[in-house]
Amino acid sequence: MTCNNTIVTGAHDCNQRLRSDILHTLVTTGEQRSGYTSQVPLDSCDATAPALVVDDLVKAYHGRRVVDGLSFTAPRGAITAVLGPNGAGKTTTIECCESLxxxxxxxxxxxxxxxxxxxxxxRVGVMLQDGGLPTGVRAVEMLRHVAAMYPEPVPVDDLVEQLGLESFARTTVRRLSGGQRQRLALATALIGRPELVFLDEPSAGMDPQSRHAVWELISDLRDNGVSFVLTTHLMDEAETLADHVVIVDHGRVIAQGTVPELTHSSGSTDGSAATSTLHWNGPADLPLAELLDQWEKMSMSAVAATGSLSTWSAEELEPGQYRATGPTTPDHLKVLTSWAAARGALLSSIAVNQRSLEDVFLELTGRQLR
Incomplete structure (x- = not known):
């Protein structure tokens, strides 16, 4: 397999040589770059097969495994987001899937x-973060060359309109802004009507209007059966687009599920609840140690089921204003209100913060810079 953007990397002249170079690379690049053979049972006629299956993948550099037994499945007709901190192994994994x-x-x-x-x-489109685009070619002229390589391409004018390429259609790639290059790279990935598209940071460098236009186009294509595998550092992008999320760290999948599944639980295999923050108001100087003791007893009873011990912290921020942090379940709220009632304390403004995908990501991968 050869990615739609990578195939044009070596071309520099907007003429017949450009197309010849593109076609030559199309024939040779995949064979030169990959000697890896999948052992998964393959069936090119099976339209129900997942868009992507990765099973126990391993890749090492200089004796260090950057991908260490990684496995996940991307369903057909869905957007799968693969997330991870720098150095987690996600890019190497996707490059193996792209035969790079x-x-x-x-x-x-x-x-x-x-x-x-x-x-x-x-059948497959690839959008690289750096675009992989020849810098000396005018934007839409290059897109027309790429379209000519496919039997039934998307009309170039349609993509130009949908992605707002008109304003820089006659501008050479080297003069485009980062966001403009990203839109052009996305157009080259979509021009051949692919069944599966790999997207690397699809809205990086874009203004809010462009981002939402790109998100809308990707969502519309998904609704029409196109499958996407997306890598991004923008958690709001993944939260907005993804049907399924895979979080990778240290070369392994550490959590996966839908966005609601991950934000309402840790997404980890032990079934434990994820950390939330509770805020409430009440009388000053409530004995928080007693509350923590009751929550700890709940955690101890759950150890047998989950194999992990949940921990809570609580503090009085200002007189009568409280905050507690830990794995919130309805039972924890029940204990909170019962504990307060036993002390004749009327609580008000009880609030559980709404967890975001970014909260989950930071809890699972840590906050340390890499």
Whole structure:
């Protein structure tokens, strides 16, 4: 498989040579870059096969495993977001799926086929963060060259309108802003009507209007059956777009699920609730140690079921204003109100903060810079 943007990297002249170089690279690049063969049972006629299957993937550099037995599945007709801090292994994983790198071991199936299968070239689109675009070519002229490589491309004018390329249609790529390059790179990934699209930071560098236009287009294509695998550092982008989220760290999947599943629980395999913050008002100087003791007893009873011990912290921020942090469940709220009632304390303004995908991500991967 060869990505739509990578195939044009070596072209610099907006003429017949550009198209010849593109076509030559289309034929050769995937074979030169990947000797990896998937062992997953493959069936090119199976339209029900997942868009992407990654099973026990391993990739090491200089003896260090950057991908260490990583596994996940991206469903058809859905947007799957693969998230992780810098160095987590997500980019290497996706590059193996795109046949840009060779995995050491493991199994990959792209639309039911090995990643380097030549029949995937017109079925898969790839958008790289740096665009992979020839810098000396005018934007829309290059898009027309790429469109000519496909039997039934999306009309160029349609993509120009949907992605707002008109204002820089005759501008060379080297003069485009980062956001403009991203929109052009997305157009080249979509021009061939792919069944599966890999997106790397699709809205990086875009203004809010452009971001929402891109999100709307991606969502519309998903609703029409196109599958997407998305990598991004923008948690709001993943939260807005993704049907399924995979969080990767240290070369492994550490959590996965839908956004509601992850934000209402930790998403981890032990079934434990994720951290939330409770705020309430009440009489000053309430004995918080007693409340924490009751919550700890609840946690101890859950250890047998989850294998993990939940911890809580609580403090009085100002006289009568309280905050507690821990894995909130309805039972914790019940204990809070019962504890207050037993002391004749009337609580008010009880609030549980709404967890975001970014909250979950930071809890699972930590806040330390990498």
């Amino acid at each position: 790198r060779t995995a050491d071991s493991g199994q990959i199936a792209v639309l039911g086929l090995a990643p380097q299968d030549r029949t995937l070239r017109h």
